[in-house]
Amino acid sequence: MLLSSLTLICGSAEFKSFSMEDHPLPPTYSEVQEKTISPEKAEEAKLKARYPNLGNKPGGSDLLRKRLQKGQKYFDSGDYNMAKAKIKNKQLPTAAPEKTEITGDHIPTPQDLPQRKPSLVASKLAG
Amino acid sequence: RMCPGGDMQWCFSQVKGAIDDDVAEADIISTVEFNHTGELLATGDKGGRVVIFQQEIENKNQPQFRSEYNVYSTFQSHEPEFDYLKSLEIEEKINKIRWLPQKNAAQFLLSTNDKTIKLWKISERDKRPEGYNLKEEDGRYKDPNTITSLRVPVLKPMDLMVEASPRRVFANAHTYHINSVSVNSDNETYLSADDLRINLWHLEITDRSFNIVDIKPANMEELTEVITAAEFHPHQCNTFVYSSSKGTIRLCDMRVSALCDKHSKLFEEPEDPSNRSFFSEIISSISDVKFSHNGRYMMTRDYLSVKIWDLNMENRPVETYQVHEYLRSKLCSLYENDCIFDKFECCWNGNDSVVMTGSYNNFFRMFDRGHRRDVTLEASRENSKPMQVLKPRKVCTGGKRKKDEISVDSLDFNKKILHTAWHPQDNIIAVATTNNLYIFQDKVN
Numbered sequence: 001m002l003l004s005s006l007t008l009i010c011g012s013a014e015f016k017s018f019s020m021e022d023h024p025l026p027p028t029y030s031e032v033q034e035k036t037i038s039p040e041k042a043e044e045a046k047l048k049a050r051y052p053n054l055g056n057k058p059g060g061s062d063l064l065r066k067r068l069q070k071g072q073k074y075f076d077s078g079d080y081n082m083a084k085a086k087i088k089n090k091q092l093p094t095a096a097p098e099k100t101e102i103t104g105d106h107i108p109t110p111q112d113l114p115q116r117k118p119s120l121v122a123s124k125l126a127g
Numbered sequence: 128r129m130c131p132g133g134d135m136q137w138c139f140s141q142v143k144g145a146i147d148d149d150v151a152e153a154d155i156i157s158t159v160e161f162n163h164t165g166e167l168l169a170t171g172d173k174g175g176r177v178v179i180f181q182q183e184i185e186n187k188n189q190p191q192f193r194s195e196y197n198v199y200s201t202f203q204s205h206e207p208e209f210d211y212l213k214s215l216e217i218e219e220k221i222n223k224i225r226w227l228p229q230k231n232a233a234q235f236l237l238s239t240n241d242k243t244i245k246l247w248k249i250s251e252r253d254k255r256p257e258g259y260n261l262k263e264e265d266g267r268y269k270d271p272n273t274i275t276s277l278r279v280p281v282l283k284p285m286d287l288m289v290e291a292s293p294r295r296v297f298a299n300a301h302t303y304h305i306n307s308v309s310v311n312s313d314n315e316t317y318l319s320a321d322d323l324r325i326n327l328w329h330l331e332i333t334d335r336s337f338n339i340v341d342i343k344p345a346n347m348e349e350l351t352e353v354i355t356a357a358e359f360h361p362h363q364c365n366t367f368v369y370s371s372s373k374g375t376i377r378l379c380d381m382r383v384s385a386l387c388d389k390h391s392k393l394f395e396e397p398e399d400p401s402n403r404s405f406f407s408e409i410i411s412s413i414s415d416v417k418f419s420h421n422g423r424y425m426m427t428r429d430y431l432s433v434k435i436w437d438l439n440m441e442n443r444p445v446e447t448y449q450v451h452e453y454l455r456s457k458l459c460s461l462y463e464n465d466c467i468f469d470k471f472e473c474c475w476n477g478n479d480s481v482v483m484t485g486s487y488n489n490f491f492r493m494f495d496r497g498h499r500r501d502v503t504l505e506a507s508r509e510n511s512k513p514m515q516v517l518k519p520r521k522v523c524t525g526g527k528r529k530k531d532e533i534s535v536d537s538l539d540f541n542k543k544i545l546h547t548a549w550h551p552q553d554n555i556i557a558v559a560t561t562n563n564l565y566i567f568q569d570k571v572n
Binding site: 039050063121 | 172216406456
């Protein structure tokens, strides 16, 4: 940018042979940083672009607490009873749901969860 | 039969499990472990089942012996539970199996799910008593009036029966999810570790356990790291290590104090702060820690690398091996599909000269420490002809893909090898894909 404005000001024959292609400006320090951005930082920029609300502390307590809470089905007994009540209301017009069906929108209750496997299904590794 | 690193040529030996692509959740293999002699190989799965294979050797005395692992015993170790008080579903998935050194005719192993550790006794029965006084051969009781003489029952041979029975149940000691168990070299105690605490048990006592590490903060909002793995030193019964989600390893000495919250050594590699990114902490989380057999080193596995640490040097590892560095430019997608949280294990060979770990696309990697060589191999049904030599695989990271190379974008991230095990003495390895167990053998054993 600087060189082209110099050319305008001087405009003399001395500068005519000097072209930007022959003598490009050396990259500035910040340009160097951008070009050699680490792949990790590039990936981070990608993620932040997709999820702008993502917090800055990834390994922090949110992530860890999610890990510690694995398996938690209900927040408390109130939550559990409300879920049970919802099921009761849902169940009235239709037939009783399959006892073995735990997936999908059927919220399991402790009574539904398999307490004991009725028959041992052998591992296929032993087949 | 200790084999130097040398030129290993890995051949397919066996594969166990179903061929069909439709994998039932219960069949997902969650742990693989050889016993101390390598004669037995145990697997645990998500369905709470344990399968034990026993080695049968042909031409035992010849250098090029063939061995085969066949089913020895299988049993249901854990079942799903529901903790009503905490409203918590407890998976039956077997997180770890650890064998006890053999003391008598029976074999013992510890298997654990998220909450409960069990000691299983596996014993053989090849004789049975015959000639009871009060019972018929089929078990029915005789009419006492018909009994006129007395005889001593005799032990007669019978077809081998292998029985597994739970001898101890170590329950109710972990609030969080158990990630490790490790048997002490004293063969009397063992440790179990969950996300925030480590407990010490005596193998004979189930109603009591000592807490030896507790990193739970008073205020859970201040939680910054969790325990990811723990292991006892192979020879020093007072020493154990535990790794964290922040990439640190703490070595503790139980002689120093009853509660080992204060570490004796802290192993951490300094990080260049200018390289720090959103992913730094996540990929530095250690998924596995294993002492070398000689007890002088330990190996850690984080998302992208394997590091070997000299126990006498805390400030940096002595060796670092890149498992799949090409994934560094894929971290965004790997975070979105949760693969970045995959927990890969690692293992040493018998003489600590080679280390092995798994990767994606059913690839696994070996690093020969002495010869400074590494290789990528694949566990696949396509390379499963008897004694077929495995061809090294290569991932193309950019530019022109050569023939036989696979590009990073073609890797199947659902095919993960998280669990591998190396025979304690010989070059025989067990590699678990999602639901199959592959056994490979070095051509010249």
